[in-house]
Amino acid sequence: MRFAFVLGELGSGLRRNLAMVISIVLVTFISLTFVGAAGLLQLQINQMKGYWYDRVQVAVFLCVDNSTSPSCAAGPVSDEQRDDIQAILESDSFSEYVSTVEYESQEEALGHFQDQFANSPIVDSVTADQLPESFRVNLVDPEKYEVINEAFSSTPGVDVVSDQRELLERLFTYMNVASAIALTIAGVMLLCAVLLVATTIRLSAFSRRRETGIMRLVGASKAVIQLPFVLEGVIAAVVGGLLATGTLWAVAHFALNGVLAEMYPETAFISSTEVLLLAPLLILLGGVLAGVSSLLTLRRYLRV
Incomplete structure (x- = not known):
């Protein structure tokens, strides 16, 4: 009997405040999407670090005609200098540090440059x-x-020694900044969602103050009276969390594993199934915030 009564009151509240409930769903959906995007971005950063750090190289660039390094004062690298550098790199004293050594000639460097900058107007001017x-x-x-x-x-x-990890660190710094921005926006949106839930529950409680007064007179418990109001906010927030999860899954599946994976086949992207790791957290976060906001609002505006 009590369960049927709670469901009846819940349905009545959702119908009366349909516009506000839809607003909660949309605001929660947007805010949790930003939260999830920040989480996915962090997963992507961690995966890229693990993937690229295992493949990071140190490039020992040799002197050419236009080199300005003091070690290139004598001009371009000679055959003897090149052989000495390679011998040192492949010596036993460096075996504990060096895994493999590959030589790249100027012709091979040009080929890699042309592949990398195929769409750039400068590609034909470099020799x-x-x-x-x-x-x-x-x-x-x-x-x-x-x-x-x-x-x-x-x-x-030797002209210069370059560590590719420096470039990766710069990239990951930018990605971490983007993740922090997404979390900041998500925090603002979550605050908006909490305030909207509180406003909705307050209006719902005010519009049904006569019914709740009668329920108090007939001896209904505090939990029975408050539960329909709390469930209104929680259900709306959970729906928003489900929509956010679906959106993030679609982005990971079609954008990351689809378009970007084809454009950048050498990059390790997170899989769409990893969104499922965040789904319970997003839904739980939305439900908890809505539930706590509803309870605090009811304590103030609905005296039982």
Whole structure:
């Protein structure tokens, strides 16, 4: 009997405040989408770090005609200098730091440049002799970059030692900033959702103050009177959480694993199934915020 009564009151409240309930659903949907987007972005950052840090290389660029480094004062790298650098990299003293060493000639560097900047107008103006030859060094531990840098930064024939991890760190910094911005927007939107839930419950309680007065007179418990109001906000927030989950899944499935995966096949993107890891948290977050907001509002505006 009480369960049927609670369901009846819940349905009545949803019908009376349909516009406000839809507003709660939409605001919760937008705010939880931002929360989920920040979470997915962090998952993507962690996955990219694990993927690229295992493949990070140190590039030892050799001197060319236009090099300005002090170690290139004698001009372009000589065959003897190149052989000495390669011998040091492949020596036993560096075996604990260096995993593999690959030589890239100027012609190969031009080919990679043309592939990378195929749509750029400058691609036809660059020639092989303008690009440096280099040794691409895979490290056993990417954190040991300084060992290579200190050993070769002033070696004759070496122009510069470049750590690809620096570029990755810059990229990940930008992505972390984007994640923080998304979380900030999500926090503002969640606050709006909480205030909207509180307003909706307050109006609902005010419009049914006569019914709740009668219920108090006939001895209805506090839980029975308040439960329909609380469920209104919780159901609206849960629907918003489900919509947010569906949107994030669609973005991960069609955008990340579809379009972007085809455009950047060498990049490891998170799978759409990883959205399911965030789904319970998003729905729970929406429901808890709506429930707490409803209870606090009822304590103030609905004396039982």
